[in-house]
Amino acid sequence: MDAEARNTEGTPEGTPEAWRDIIPDAARRLMTAAVHAFAERGYHATTTRDIAGRAxxxxxxxxxxxxxxxxxxxxxxxxxxxxxxxxxxxxRDAAGTPAERLADAVRSFVRWHAEHHTTARVVQYEIGALAEDHYAEITAMRRASEGAVRAIVEDGVKAGDFDVPDARGTTVAVLSLCIDVARWFNPRGRSTPDEVGRLYAGLALRMVGAAGSPPPGDQGHT
Amino acid sequence: MDAEARNTEGTPEGTPEAWRDIIPDAARRLMTAAVHAFAERGYHATTTRDIAGRAxxxxxxxxxxxxxxxxxxxxxxxxxxxxxxxxxxxxRDAAGTPAERLADAVRSFVRWHAEHHTTARVVQYEIGALAEDHYAEITAMRRASEGAVRAIVEDGVKAGDFDVPDARGTTVAVLSLCIDVARWFNPRGRSTPDEVGRLYAGLALRMVGAAGSPPPGDQGHT
DNA sequence: CATGCCGGTGAGCAAGCGCTTAGGGGTGTC
DNA sequence: GACACCCCTAAGCGCTTGCTCACCGGCATG
Incomplete structure (x- = not known):
């Protein structure tokens, strides 16, 4: 038995809302089956027989x-x-101070990676198996993601709210921190997606030196 | 052509010093060949014929x-x-304030992940392919790594130097940030391993709320 | 009832996989 | 020269892989 097989999901985590409109039903079933198989074993170790069988x-x-x-x-x-x-x-496009927008971005981005960590694992770690043209298309979307976060960070610097000597490097670090949640998050572990999201939003504010940011985990809606 | 094959190394990055004592010579050549193959294509997509051929x-x-x-x-x-x-x-065992020790840990840990990002990619992302007993053994070493960082963080909290409401969660975040360097680091990219290490050491100090920590990248030996 | 079509199956093909086995060439010892 | 030893290769075995193809049941339409 592979180590990955041990890494089973407690709950099948359902289907992200974005997949509701995938029809016919059989195509969607195959897709969710593939997501779980790819996440557990990796793309190359997953067989088409396994995917079809799960569906x-x-x-x-x-x-x-x-x-x-x-x-x-x-x-x-x-x-x-x-x-x-x-x-x-x-x-990025929301109203509010840069600090509020950065906290919001990190909180929801992290929550997505934790809640849909099965999907996220495939999305973040299996892109290398894509064909060349598909890889290029996905890479463009990833650059856009980085651009969105950098825009918030640079807004904060311009407004004098953030203290960031290296905007590009710090943006990469913040995004990187969020993405890696998909690797280690365990739904049966100590923290809920919401808790991790709030903790990480606070950490991100500290990373950009947001003026007067409270200790991580203390801000938010609690 | 796979996307991974595009991800070739500019320099073959040499052989980590730790492998010097692997003998005979042929075994070491096979090992470094396997590291590069696993890092580029993933364990499951790499064939034994490929490894042998590279060696x-x-x-x-x-x-x-x-x-x-x-x-x-x-x-x-x-x-x-x-x-x-x-x-x-x-x-962890070095002399110095918790802040100095944390900065040192992050700086050298990140530098290792950047310099040996080929090895690091295999180490961090292919453990799922290990057999059950080997997986357990490696997992124990990973827990020890987390423990070492948490010890530094808790020292800082006890000494009143750090402001960390959630030591375990923050430790996971700091380690996670460092590990993810192996995923995105590109030796032909904008930053050197040393620059990333110094930036990240500063970010980590901010994450733990180290009292009076300078902006990231400004501290260090420059 | 006949027809056409959509969505499915059972069987199987060519290729590639991890790994084995029989054997061979170079080197050191006596 | 005879021998043993180590390191390596050529060939190939048994199996699994991604994918195909001939075929078929159920259902709407006339």
Whole structure:
């Protein structure tokens, strides 16, 4: 037995809302089956027989809805990155001080990575298995994500609210911190997605030297 | 062509010092070949023929020195985790204030992940492919790493130097930040391992609310 | 009832996988 | 020269892989 097989989900975590509109039903079932299989074992270690089996279908059924196994990964990556990017762009365009917008971005981005850590793991760690053109497309979305966060950070610097000598490096660090949640988060562990989100929002504010930011975890809606 | 194949190293990054004492020579050549192959394509996508080919040998030669492909991954994981753990424990046991020790830990831990990002990628992202007993052994070393960092953080809290409401969560965040360097670091990118290390040491000090910590990147030996 | 089509299956193909085995060439010892 | 030893190779075994293809039941339509 592989170590990854041990890493099973307590709850199947449901289906991200973004997948509701994937029809027909069989295509969606195959997609969620693929997400769980890819997250547990990795793309290359997952067989098309495994995916089809989880969806309660024969191996051949997969190819009625998807041209190849790689196309399945591509669709998952696209939907996942779209969700993540929406979160960050919404925070970037929201009203409020830079500190509020950064905290909001980190809180919801982290919460997404924790709640949908199965999807997030595939989205963040399996892109290397994409074909060249698909890889380029996804990379563009990732650059857009970084741009959204950097915009908030630079707003804060301009307003004099943040103290950041290296905006680009600090942005990478903040995003990196959020993304890595997908690697270690365990739904049966000590903290809920909400708790991690609030802790991390506070940590991010400290990282950018937000003036008078309270200790991490103390700010928020509690 | 896979996206991973695009992710080639400019310089082959040499061989971590820890591998000097792996003999015979052929075993070491196979090991470094495996590290590069695993880092580029992932464990499951790498074939034994590929590893042997990179080492300039026939596929069968691999099995003279290693029982299985998995044992190769296990040896790499063990050597890599040993190096990383040594770095953190050295910083934990060093003299100096908690702030100095934390900065030192983060700086050298990050530098290791950037300089040896090929090895680090395998060490951090392929452990799921280990067999059950090997996985357990490596997991113990990872817990020890977390313990070393938490010890420094708790020292700082006790001394009144740090302001950390959630020591365990903050420790996870700091370690997570460092580890993720292996995922995004690019030796042909904007920053050197040393620059990232210094930036991150400053960010970590801010995360723990170290009293009077200067802006990240400004402290250090410059 | 006949027809066409959508969404599915069972069987299987060519290729590639991890790993084994029989054997061979170079070197040191006597 | 005979021998043993180590390191390595050529060939290939048994199996799994991603994917295909001939076929079929259920259902709407005329």
């Amino acid at each position: 309660g279908m024969s191996p051949a059924a997969l190819y009625i809805h998807y041209k190849t196994k790689e196309e399945l990964l591509y669709q998952i990556s696209k939907v996942g990155h779209r969700s993540a990017l929406d979160i960050l762009e919404e925070a | 300039g040998m026939s596929p069968a030669a691999l099995y003279i020195h290693y029982k299985t492909k998995e044992e190769l991954l296990y040896q790499i994981s063990k050597v890599g985790h040993r190096s990383a753990l040594d770095i953190l424990e050295e910083a």
